[in-house]
Amino acid sequence: MERVDVAIVGGGPAGLSAAVMLGRCCRRVVVIDAGDQRNRKALALHGFLSRDGIGPADLLRAARADIEQYPTVELRAGRVAEITGARGTFKVRTEDGATVEARRVLLATGVTDVVPKIAGIAELFGRSVHHCPHCDAYEYAGKPVGVYGHGTAGREAALAILAWTDDVVLLTDGHTVAARDRERLEAQGIAVRTERIARFTGRDGQLDRVEFATGRPLRRTGLFLATGQREQCGLAEELGCELTPAGVVKTEDHQSTRVPGVYVAGDASTGEQMVVVAAAEGTMAAVKIHASLWEEDLRHRRAARQRRSNRSPQGSARQP
Ligand SMILES: Cc1cc2nc3c(=O)[nH]c(=O)nc-3n(C[C@H](O)[C@H](O)[C@H](O)COP(=O)(O)OP(=O)(O)OC[C@H]3O[C@@H](n4cnc5c(N)ncnc54)[C@H](O)[C@@H]3O)c2cc1C
Known part of the structure; x- marks a missing residue:
């Protein structure tokens, strides 16, 4: 089975921003995105410094172009149906049956607005x-x-x-x-x-x-409209994340959740629901995820060096 450091579910501003930062940390990342960004029907998005008034599709294009610079990051179209397993060995299955194993999971799955069913x-x-x-x-x-x-x-x-x-x-x-x-x-x-x-x-x-x-x-x-919203998907709940009364995932330090190895960024998490905030949360999650992976990596490096040194003649000489 394909194995990556991080599986990011959702390719909106939160997920893509995290992907850029993790790419810069040389992490193997797959971003799986169903392509249903919350603001895709908006004419323009406002309030993002230096991007005020940009069309949502133009922002996505620019973000995807940024990601192309990082060969360890792959963008995939698809919808994640299920995530099982635990920190270190999550199994992320898409609707087409493909599964990828990931050491960490970032849910950047957004929310969807309740629009009343009224003609026009x-x-x-x-x-x-x-x-x-x-x-x-x-x-x-x-x-x-x-x-x-x-x-x-x-x-x-x-x-x-x-x-x-x-x-x-x-x-x-x-x-x-x-x-x-x-x-x-x-x-x-x-x-x-x-x-x-x-x-x-x-x-x-x-x-x-x-x-x-x-x-x-x-x-x-x-x-x-003052009609509310709902999570785009139930993955966070199925993994055991805690929801707030507003129906989004309760997040703590750097977008971590109470489920080890699972992070949530963007509209799906606690905090203001805006593009610039979603992007910032994606970056924060990426920094934290890389740090937690790096701790493990350092332990593995140390153990590997120890094994090598034990196998070497000098290492053996030191054995009692
Ligand atoms: C009409 C409208 C106008 C807006 N205007 C502005 C504005 O002017 N300024 C501003 O700052 N904000 C604006 N917003 C809010 C903005 O859209 C959100 O804050 C932003 O999109 C959040 O980014 P995100 O990455 O968290 O989620 P999203 O952009 O919604 O992306 C989530 C992605 O996850 C995918 N996904 C969900 N479930 C799965 C799954 N199971 N498997 C794979 N993929 C999945 C979705 O298909 C989607 O592509 C607007 C929103 C709307 C609805």
Whole structure:
């Protein structure tokens, strides 16, 4: 069976960043990626110093080109179905049945956003329907914006958007709003529409209006979702990693988890969910993984030298 130092599951910013650093440490690495990066539908990504506004596909291309410089790193398309074994001898099996043995595993598998099943929204997601104000609200400064959600999440998301625009309407899609929440929202000038939503309309990815099952339509140029997310895959849980109440993996020093030899970086781990953070976490994990492998390697080197010296005539002379 093929054996590598590190198997990285996921080839988004976290996984690729780790791969570059491990390549620079001369580690044998395989990156297995299903190609479903969270922001692949976004027009542009923001907030990554020196890359502000770059298209997600362009960033991936540049990252993959970086990796090509490191001959010990291999990128493979595929989906990991199962990981068994333990630190030192993990068996990483892909859906096509291929298995690779890895001394360490880095999960950089990301999360996926919950997008409500409403007509028109899928075509707009990532272009004028977003979930992260830090990433995308700047483009809507002073413009009419909707926030889709209910309960505490909906209320807090609507209040947060006020930092960019005063024209905010909370759309609860049939959910009632507690009197205290309504009072708090209206005190900040946020209108609330509780009717069921029939469809979102727009052209070329640009939201134009919200149509309700009953009641007059509403013009909006942008929409922010407060609908949550889920892990892209259950590998971390199956390996025994602990999840936080938010549903991501609890990580500790340098992206380590409570499972020896398993590291998690990027959106799938605790911490801000942003490209630059995912990339940084990938690097941190790589540094830690290399250090833990190097400790083992030093022990093996020492033992090998000892064996050699015991076999040599001088070594034998020293034997009692
Ligand atoms: C519409 C949108 C816009 C965004 N805009 C911004 C922005 O402007 N700025 C910003 O900083 N952030 C932005 N983000 C957030 C950003 O996308 C994430 O923070 C970032 O992608 C996290 O990187 P990652 O490597 O952790 O995960 P991802 O990029 O999601 O990559 C995870 C990879 O793992 C793969 N994978 C999962 N399971 C398996 C498996 N079992 N086997 C093999 N591969 C697997 C997936 O297919 C995927 O390719 C945006 C997100 C969205 C949805």
